[in-house]
Every structure is written in structure tokens, then in C-alpha cells.
Amino acid sequence: MRNHKMFLVLIAILSFYYFGCASSNVPSYWSANPDKMATDVFGGWVDIEYDSLGVKDKQAGGELIAISSDSIYYADSLLHSIYKNDIASARLISYNSNYMNMGLLTFLGSISTISNGWFLGITFPMWLIGGTTSAITQSYNPVIDFPKKHFYDFSHYARFPQGLPEGIDRARIKMKTKDK
Amino acid sequence: MKSLLPVHLFIVFVFIILLPGCSLFNNVTREVNTKESFRALTEKEIGDIKSKTPYLKVHMKNGYVYVLNNWVNDNKDNIVYGDGVLYNEERDSLKTGEFIVGMDSVSLLETNVLKPSGAQTALTIFAGITAAITVACIMNPKACFGSCPTFYVEDDSGLHLRAEGFSSSIAPSMEATDIDALYRAAKGGEEFHLEMRNEALETHVVRKADLIAVPKGKGSRVFADNNGNFWESKTIIPPVLANTEEGDAVKLLGSFDEKEWFSKSDSNYLGTKEIIELEFKNVPNSKKGIVIGCRQTLLSTYLLYQALAYMGNNTGYWLSLMERQKIKINENAMSKIMGGIEVLTQDSSGNWNINGVLDEQGPLADDLHLIPLNKSLGKNLKVRLRMTKGNWRIDYTALALDLMQRDPIRIKPNEVLKEGIPDKESLSLLCDSTKVLITLPGDNYTLNYKIPNNAENYELFLESRGYYLEWIRKEWQQEGNTFYLTQMLMDPENALKRLAPEFKSVESKMEESFWRSRYAKP
Numbered sequence: 001m002r003n004h005k006m007f008l009v010l011i012a013i014l015s016f017y018y019f020g021c022a023s024s025n026v027p028s029y030w031s032a033n034p035d036k037m038a039t040d041v042f043g044g045w046v047d048i049e050y051d052s053l054g055v056k057d058k059q060a061g062g063e064l065i066a067i068s069s070d071s072i073y074y075a076d077s078l079l080h081s082i083y084k085n086d087i088a089s090a091r092l093i094s095y096n097s098n099y100m101n102m103g104l105l106t107f108l109g110s111i112s113t114i115s116n117g118w119f120l121g122i123t124f125p126m127w128l129i130g131g132t133t134s135a136i137t138q139s140y141n142p143v144i145d146f147p148k149k150h151f152y153d154f155s156h157y158a159r160f161p162q163g164l165p166e167g168i169d170r171a172r173i174k175m176k177t178k179d180k
Numbered sequence: 181m182k183s184l185l186p187v188h189l190f191i192v193f194v195f196i197i198l199l200p201g202c203s204l205f206n207n208v209t210r211e212v213n214t215k216e217s218f219r220a221l222t223e224k225e226i227g228d229i230k231s232k233t234p235y236l237k238v239h240m241k242n243g244y245v246y247v248l249n250n251w252v253n254d255n256k257d258n259i260v261y262g263d264g265v266l267y268n269e270e271r272d273s274l275k276t277g278e279f280i281v282g283m284d285s286v287s288l289l290e291t292n293v294l295k296p297s298g299a300q301t302a303l304t305i306f307a308g309i310t311a312a313i314t315v316a317c318i319m320n321p322k323a324c325f326g327s328c329p330t331f332y333v334e335d336d337s338g339l340h341l342r343a344e345g346f347s348s349s350i351a352p353s354m355e356a357t358d359i360d361a362l363y364r365a366a367k368g369g370e371e372f373h374l375e376m377r378n379e380a381l382e383t384h385v386v387r388k389a390d391l392i393a394v395p396k397g398k399g400s401r402v403f404a405d406n407n408g409n410f411w412e413s414k415t416i417i418p419p420v421l422a423n424t425e426e427g428d429a430v431k432l433l434g435s436f437d438e439k440e441w442f443s444k445s446d447s448n449y450l451g452t453k454e455i456i457e458l459e460f461k462n463v464p465n466s467k468k469g470i471v472i473g474c475r476q477t478l479l480s481t482y483l484l485y486q487a488l489a490y491m492g493n494n495t496g497y498w499l500s501l502m503e504r505q506k507i508k509i510n511e512n513a514m515s516k517i518m519g520g521i522e523v524l525t526q527d528s529s530g531n532w533n534i535n536g537v538l539d540e541q542g543p544l545a546d547d548l549h550l551i552p553l554n555k556s557l558g559k560n561l562k563v564r565l566r567m568t569k570g571n572w573r574i575d576y577t578a579l580a581l582d583l584m585q586r587d588p589i590r591i592k593p594n595e596v597l598k599e600g601i602p603d604k605e606s607l608s609l610l611c612d613s614t615k616v617l618i619t620l621p622g623d624n625y626t627l628n629y630k631i632p633n634n635a636e637n638y639e640l641f642l643e644s645r646g647y648y649l650e651w652i653r654k655e656w657q658q659e660g661n662t663f664y665l666t667q668m669l670m671d672p673e674n675a676l677k678r679l680a681p682e683f684k685s686v687e688s689k690m691e692e693s694f695w696r697s698r699y700a701k702p
Contacts, residue, residue, distance in 0.1 A: 033614070034206040034207065034208045034294055035206065036614070037208045037210070037292045038233055038234075038235035038237075038247075038292040039235055039247050041237070041245050041247065041267050041323075042271055055475075094210070095208055096209070102348050103418075126345060141207050142207075142208070155212075156212045156290075157210065159271070160239070160243055160269075161212050161239060161288055161290065162239050162241070162287035162288045165241060165243035166241075167242070167243055167268065168242075168243050168269050169438050172269075172270055173269065173270065176271070
């Protein structure tokens with residue numbers, strides 16, 4: 001019976017997470033923890049949905065390199081640019097919110113209340129609702145979405161917040177690798 | 181309820197393992213300024229920024245970026261300078277050192293400030309309410325063995341407890357670095373081993389356990405001061421007299437031999453001070469310092485556990501206040517009263533002045549420290565050690581002469597074994613300062629180090645960093661008393677008077693109970 005309760009709790013929390021938390025294609029090694037942002041010299045991760053040459057819903061993702069008056073520059077193994085006018089939506093992840101750790105704490109906190117006897121009626125929903133809400137909130141803290149926000153807000157988290165520097169060798173600009 | 185206990189404990193163990201992650205739940209506020217708006221900042225605004233973050237990123241017009249630490253903005257010369265790292269446009273590190281950056285070539289200046297997230301605060305409070313952390317202590321609950329990772333080292337007479345890491349770091353926000361002298365360690369060859377154990381009912385969060393090797397000449401010894409500096413001395417002389425309230429203790433204090441001097445606490449007020457006056461004869465005029473080998477008695481441990489007991493069922497709430505810096509355990513009035521060992525010398529007017537304070541926490545292992553002395557007068561030197569009565573066990577005092585500062589070599593472990601089996605993951609965690617190794621009661625790790633040349637040419641120290649989490653026992657939860665807890669924080673003098681009789685009733689038996697309650701894995 002206890003195993004059944006735990007299973008239901010896990011399903012409930014995972015459902016909240018699936019529908020609630022901010023999603024992205026950012027690689028697991030990418031985002032710096034908040035305390036490293038002061039010394040991190042790379043751009044945030046950007047996911048872009050855009051239209052190009054008559055083809056809708058194209059997707060791209062990589063390190064945000066720079067923003068100019070008419071384009072966004074991002075890099076994977078190469079540097080790319082997309083006209084701002086072609087972009088339908090974009091999501092920037094500026095740092096690691098660690099919301100998954102918070103989620104695991106929520107799960108453990110929730111099932112720990114099973115042994116609280118009749119207090120379960122108070123503490124269990126407190127964990128499930130409060131804890132899950134906390135984790136969902138936390139997951140959105142480092143997220144900036146276009147068109148909800150302007151591209152100007154993205155620029156602060158670009159590798160070159162001042163714009164693409166004149167004269168740089170664009171062929172040598174690549175996104176951060178795991179060992180950097 | 182009893183049958184649920186193992187499951188509940190398991191859940192709590194895993195929960196506590198993840199608790200360190202709470203330190204990652206901060207949010208970041210990034211400010212990007214043009215050089216014009218940065219130059220327009222007032223001194224107060226600059227000071228405000230610096231108080232929140234020591235780092236400044238300077239983005240250059242050519243795509244390079246400086247990450248500066250301890251930076252200074254000089255509007256008069258139109259520069260900003262500091263020490264740090266220069267990266268190119270591909271973000272390869274080009275140079276580390278001190279830089280002077282002319283603002284003419286600067287595009288933007290960036291700062292990043294951390295703030296705790298609201299989500300983190302909410303979760304911590306939930307955790308405080310429901311986390312049931314239990315400790316099994318058979319005798320006196322406040323004499324439960326505890327106090328962070330213990331380190332065992334081989335010396336001439338076998339394996340002995342010689343260091344305890346970061347004893348006062350009882351919460352994530354109190355994570356600290358600790359340097360312990362491995363003074364008696366047997367040395368020889370190019371390999372060095374020590375054992376790191378979790379012998380208490382605590383969770384230990386270890387960020388690093390590095391060996392420090394300080395080169396020294398033949399016949400010399402090296403000591404660490406409070407600022408992490410290392411001093412070599414060839415001439416170390418014992419006191420000729422050591423006056424205490426109980427008489428001359430020079431026989432106990434003159435050699436580092438595990439025969440300790442200690443006093444009993446005051447029966448009426450636990451914060452009462454006492455003085456040991458040391459005398460040294462025929463002291464030459466050279467840079468010198470006092471060497472003290474000591475550890476705490478269990479008085480401070482008792483007060484800590486009593487405070488935790490007064491928190492009762494609301495430990496999580498109080499810990500969340502600590503994590504949010506609403507209360508600062510190390511800076512509160514109680515800590516200031518109990519204090520460390522103050523080292524005083526006389527000036528030409530006969531006034532006694534403090535040269536430094538030894539505030540090494542921990543009741544488990546004697547540690548050696550050096551307090552450099554101010555310029556002293558005369559060949560016959562008197563030094564006073566002032567401390568809280570009954571709070572310290574002192575094994576050794578000496579005067580180290582002709583001090584020369586030395587640069588240490590830091591050595592990471594090259595191999596880690598857990599319960600005798602090579603553990604590459606633990607090695608990787610201890611060698612990466614962004615990660616931590618979590619240990620649970622009964623865990624035992626052997627750390628191996630490679631020393632350049634022969635270990636006999638070096639004085640060895642252990643540099644550990646981390647924090648630990650006490651498991652609060654059920655019996656303490658019965659003692660919950662917000663008034664008494666508040667008294668400890670806000671009116672510590674009266675709290676120390678009130679607790680004196682209770683502590684005196686257990687003082688003489690505490691040592692025995694403490695050491696017998698060490699956790700041993702079945």
C-alpha cells in the first residue's frame with residue numbers, strides 16, 4: 001500500500017513537471033551554475049523557431065553569440081545568422097536553475113510525509129503543491145522568451161553583448177565545448 | 181512507526197545528500213553598462229556593486245574580454261585595473277595576472293550579482309518542518325560524538341587521529357577552508373597517505389582534501405598562521421615559566437607530547453576568562469611568533485548541541501534563517517564571548533596588546549598554529565594567552581624565532597580508495613572544486629598523494645574545505661524552547677550563567693561519553 005502511494009506521488013510530481021517546467025534543448029554540460037556566472041565568458045543557450053525561404057517552423061539552437069540591428073548570431077560548430085524578421089519564437093537559457101534538484105527534493109519531501117501519520121493531510125499537499133510550484137518557478141528564473149521579451153534582453157547574455165566585433169574571423173567562432 | 185524508520189532514514193539520507201544543491205538555487209542579476217554610464221556611477225554605487233560581487237567583466241571592442249577580480253575604476257586616468265584573466269574572441273585564456281585596461285578600447289562592462297531565489301526559501305522551510313533527522317546517542321545526548329570529517333595519519337606509533345576538517349561549518353552557508361598541521365606524520369619517500377572518516381551521525385560534504393607541502397631546510401619546522409601563510413623557523417624555544425591559576429604548567433606546555441593542560445569551566449558563568457602567562461628568556465631580536473598546539477574541550481560542542489535542542493521541531497526554520505543570512509552563527513554575541521585564544525604582549529608603556537587570536541574550532545585533534553608577534557622589547561619576553569575558562573586543552577606552547585615566510589605547494593590526491601577499493605568517481609569529485617564528495621556515517625576513504633622529491637624535505641599540512649549537517653536526535657526535539665534559544669542568541673551572558681550548573685553536572689563525564697559514542701559501521 002505504501003509503495004502504491006509513493007508511485008502515485010511520483011506520477012503526480014512528474015506530471016506537474018512535464019507540463020509545468022521550462023523546457024529547452026540545452027545540453028547538460030552547457031549552463032553555468034549561478035555562482036559561476038560572474039566569471040563565465042560564453043553566451044547562453046538559445047533555441048530559435050523561424051521561417052526561411054518559404055519553409056515554416058524551422059528550428060535551430062546553439063550558443064548566443066551576438067545580436068545586431070537586424071539579425072541574431074548563434075553558433076554550433078559554425079557561426080550562423082538568422083534575420084530577426086524571420087524568427088517566430090526564441091528561448092534563451094542564461095544559467096543553470098538546478099530545478100531538477102529541487103524536484104527531487106520535492107519528491108523526497110513528499111514521500112517523507114507518509115510517515116507523519118495524520119499530519120500527512122497537511123504536510124503532504126504542502127510539499128506536493130508548494131514544493132512542485134517552487135521547482136517550476138525556479139526553472140523559469142533564467143529563461144528569457146521572445147516575443148514576450150525584446151531581443152535587447154537577450155543581448156546581455158550573448159558572448160558579445162556589444163554586438164559582433166568588427167574584423168573578427170567568423171570561421172573561428174564555435175560554441176562552447178564540454179571541455180571549455 | 182518503528183518499521184518505517186529505516187525507510188524514513190534512507191529518505192532523509194538522500195534528502196540531505198541533495199541539500200547541498202540548495203546552494204545552487206540562487207538567481208543572477210546581470211547588469212551591462214556602457215563605459216559612459218559606468219564612469220557616471222558614484223563612489224557609493226561602485227562600493228555597493230563591489231560588496232555584492234568582486235568580479236567585473238570588461239568587454240573590449242575587438243571581442244576580447246577581461247574577467248577582473250579586486251578591480252578599481254580610475255576615472256581620472258580613464259582606466260580600470262585589477263587582477264584576473266584575459267580571453268580572446270574564441271574564449272581561449274590568453275593571460276592571467278594584473279591588468280590595466282584603457283577605457284578607450286572598452287565596449288561594455290558587466291557585473292553579475294547573486295540573490296537567493298524565493299523558491300529556495302520556500303523549499304527550505306518545508307524541509308525544516310518535515311525533515312526528521314535522528315541521531316542515536318546512548319548516554320548524554322549533548323555528548324554525542326560529532327564534528328566533521330576526521331583524518332588519520334601514520335606516525336611513529338601507528339595510525340592516529342591528527343586532523344578534523346572545518347569543525348564550525350555546520351550548514352551550507354558556513355562552508356569554510358581549514359588548514360591542519362600534520363606535524364607528527366611519519367615522512368619518507370614520495371608517497372603520502374591519510375584516511376578520511378565519517379565517524380559521527382552526520383552528513384559530510386567535502387569539497388577538497390588537498391595536501392600542502394612547504395619546503396623546509398634540515399632541522400627546521402614550518403607553521404601556519406591564521407591567514408594561511410606559512411613560516412619556517414630553525415629555532416624554537418619552550419617557555420621557562422607558564423603561570424596559570426593552578427600554578428606553573430610549564431612541564432605540560434613545554435613539549436608537544438599529547439599531555440595537555442586544561443582547566444574546568446566556571447561554576448557560575450561559562451564565559452569567565454582566564455590567563456596563562458608565558459615567560460621566555462634571552463630572546464634575540466628577530467621576527468618571531470608564538471606556536472600553540474591545542475584543541476577545544478567539549479564546552480563549545482555542548483553549547484552547539486543545546487542550541488540545536490532548543491530549536492526543537494523547528495530546526496529547518498532556524499537553519500533557513502542562517503542560510504538566508506538573517507542570523508549569523510559565527511558572528512553572534514555568544515561566539516564572541518566564548519571566542520578563541522587571544523595572544524597578548526606588552527608595549528613600552530606596560531599595556532597588554534592583542535597580537536592575534538587563535539580561533540581554531542574542534543575538540544578532536546590538537547592542531548598547531550603560529551601567531552606572529554608585534555615588535556617586542558627586551559630579551560625577557562612575557563606573552564599572555566587569554567581564553568574562556570574550561571574551553572581549551574593546550575598541549576604545547578613555544579616561541580619560534582627567525583621566521584621566514586615560505587610558499588606552499590598544493591597537491592591534490594592522485595588516488596582515492598573507499599573501504600580499500602579504488603574509487604575513481606570520488607577522486608574526480610575531490611579534484612574538481614565545483615563538485616563535492618558526500619560521505620555518510622561509517623564511510624572510510626584512503627587518500628593517496630604524490631609528493632615531489634622526498635617527503636622529509638617538506639612540512640605537511642592538510643587543507644580541507646566543506647561543511648557538514650548534524651543529525652538531530654529525537655530526544656533533542658523534546659527540548660524545543662524558543663525563549664531559551666533567543667536568549668542564547670540575544671542575551672548570551674545570561675544564557676551562559678543559566679547553563680553553567682547544568683554543564684558542570686556533566687563536564688567531568690563528557691569526554692568519556694563523547695569518545696564512546698563514535699559511529700562504527702556494523
